[in-house]
Amino acid sequence: MFRKKEKTTSLRQPVAVIGAGIAGLATAVRLAVTGRPVTVFEASGTFGGKMHQFSLPGEYRFDAGPSLFTLPQLVDDIFRLAGREPSDYFRYERLDPITNYFFADGTRLTAWSDGQKFAAEVEEKLGTPAAAVTQFLGRSHKAYDATAGTFLHKSLHKASTYLSPETLKAVAALPSLGLLGTMHQRHAQAFTDPRLVQLFDRYATYNGSDPYQAPATLSMIPHLEHGIGAFYPEGGIYAIASSLARLAEEFGVKFRYNEPVEEIVVAEGRVTGVRTAQDVYDFGQVVSNMDVVPTYRRLLPREPAPERTLSQPRSSSALIFYWGIAREFPELDLHNIFFSADYQREFQAIFQDKTVADDVTVYVNITSKKTPADAPAGHENWFVMVNVPHDQGQDWDALTAKTRAVVLRKLSQALGTDLAPLIAAEKVWTPPGIAADTSSFGGALYGSSSNNALAAFLRHPNFSGRLEGLYFCGGSVHPGGGIPLCLLSAKIVSSLINEA
Secondary structure, eight states, X not given: OOEEXXXXXXXXXXXEEEOOBHHHHHHHHHHHTTTOOEEEEOSSSSSBTXXXXXXXXXXXXXXXXXXXXXXXXXXXXXXXXXTOOGGGTOOEEEOSSOEEEEOTTSOEEEEOSSHHHHHHHHHHHHOOOHHHHHHHHHXXXXXXXXXXXXXXXXXXXXXXXXXXXXXXXHHHXXXXXXXXSBHHXXXXXXXXXXXXXXXXXXXXXXXXOOTTTSBXXXXXXXXXXXXXXXXXXXXXXXXXXXXXXXXXXXXXXXXXXXXXXXXXXXXXXXXXXXXXXXXXXXXXXXXXXXXXXXXXXXXXXXXXXXXXXXXXXBOOEXXXXXXXXXXXXTTOOSEEEEOXXXXXXXXXXXXXXXXXXXXXXXXXXXXXXTOGGGSOTTOEEEEEEEEEOXXXXXXXXXXXXXXXXXXXXXHHHHHTSOOGGGEEEEEEEOHHHHHHHHOXXXXXXXXXXXXXXXXXXXXXXXXXXXXXXXXXXXXXXXXXXXXXXXXXXXXXXXXXXHHO
């Protein structure tokens, strides 16, 4: 076997990106537009990672993974960086309403995009004064403005971050914004109605965490929806990945599909390339978009691993049922939440008992509401998700069968319709399946959880402190999981490489 030298088209060193997930795609583009030669190695036959699509018999199309889209400007920024008009590649609409909520006591509530309208809806349906909701959303806005620039847009592992006036201002603002304690404590102090507390506690699941443990700083998340907005890409979430892949190819990024990296090659304290079953390739810098745990365990087996970081508690995973439904439900929209009666018990089951509760909260995403071609006429494509623990050897066959029955009973009761006979097509994705298909350790969707106040600082940095030329992006490293944070990780790591 010989070492294959990648051709250099600029004076800058060529870069290898391991994994064509959303963060890997964004990193590749950001580096390529600066003139760097970039090659992306992807184990599967296509791009997207968790953000892939598939179809079931009967012409039902599904986005497999992420379903909520916020901060679309982070995608637009990449096209503008490349000197392109974003709308030529990628279009989206602002959602209104955002989510339909179904509470265990039968109450239904619509989360409107406009904060004032949402507050009025809460007052009408739950009896909480609109002013209290408006005040809470205002504080969420202030918390986001005070902290996002530091904790999300910058590396938390560089001394320069902490020496900036912006960081000092952000830290000083935390107590006055009520951001000490846990998310649940923050919400219970703000509202007396347990249903509204549950609604805002739900935002902990946006990064796979437990609101009864996660820090109150995460109470800024509602601002993303009610302040900035929730959006739907034309053609579905997969359009984000496909538009970035198209842009990457235009800037000369090479994609080597079905070629998983088997080793990151290291010599004298720095990376020198990657090895696959096909060959060994020389690269001056390597970016891993693979989960940080398998990156060290599989690709760097002879190098010391940051054991403390890798041992951080994992985020939740998901049990997803993809159902082709042979009927339309006008009372449902794109995003729908059916709450459990005991939220604390549900999270205890996930994070302490490592199992699935007897009563679960169910999320139903129906893209055919926005893209009718995703299902046959008169039918709908249901992405039905339950938050579950990451895989630690549980009996997932038994848990899946039990949870499916619970979900069907819960949804059938809430909608007044027996759903089982309406399922015309079905596929299931379990935590072990997610782990196998996406190299996510244990199927944890967001890497480590955010279940303590120092979680943001304990995430793996976007660079290696031991190996020169090694960088990391994606949901398992700073700043975290979910589409916006993965895009920000790409922004951070590309800046680090360009500054090296």
